[in-house]
Amino acid sequence: MIYFITGNRHKYVEAKKIIDDIEMKHIPYPEIQADSLEEVAKFGIDYLKNKIEAKFFLEDSGLFIDALKGFPGVYSAYVFKTIGNDGILKLMEGKKERKAYFKAVIAYYDGSVHIFQGICYGEIAMEKRGEGFGYDPIFVPEGSKKTFGEMSKEEKNKYSHRGKALMAFKKFLNSQ
């Protein structure tokens, strides 16, 4: 059994559908302000590794919008809490170029650190559609007309950054 250290139940439910042998554990850890998701995730591992007996992983993700030069990127959580989806849609008003991507970095600790990542390219919708969490209602992945918010968790996993990172992680676990 492996702990998924997160306070985000949505992330956990998505992960559980791909890797069954996990349990959610909420232990807050500092999310440092760094230039990359990898640095944030690795710092989290360093902070937690002496506090948890079992094997564990955490995940850090972000939305990178081309027309905003990669914003909100590593600031995605803060930007979601402050201006939210309405704020992003406002910043995108009048923009024809709506390409964006989500990136997820999983850091797994089993005595040493292993990093897995997934990227999902797509675009920012013209308006919010559906439910989900975070930026789900405003992100349409390439190959679909639906936003993540309009998809089931299973369907989202087929396209999503997290789904891809989890599949890479699962492959690694299976090869152990």
Ligand code: IMP
């Ligand atoms: P963190 O990885 O929890 O720091 O998430 C960064 C921000 O991106 C948070 O506001 C999340 O809600 C958002 N986010 C991360 N993954 C997703 C996703 O799959 N869909 C929508 N928003 C996401």
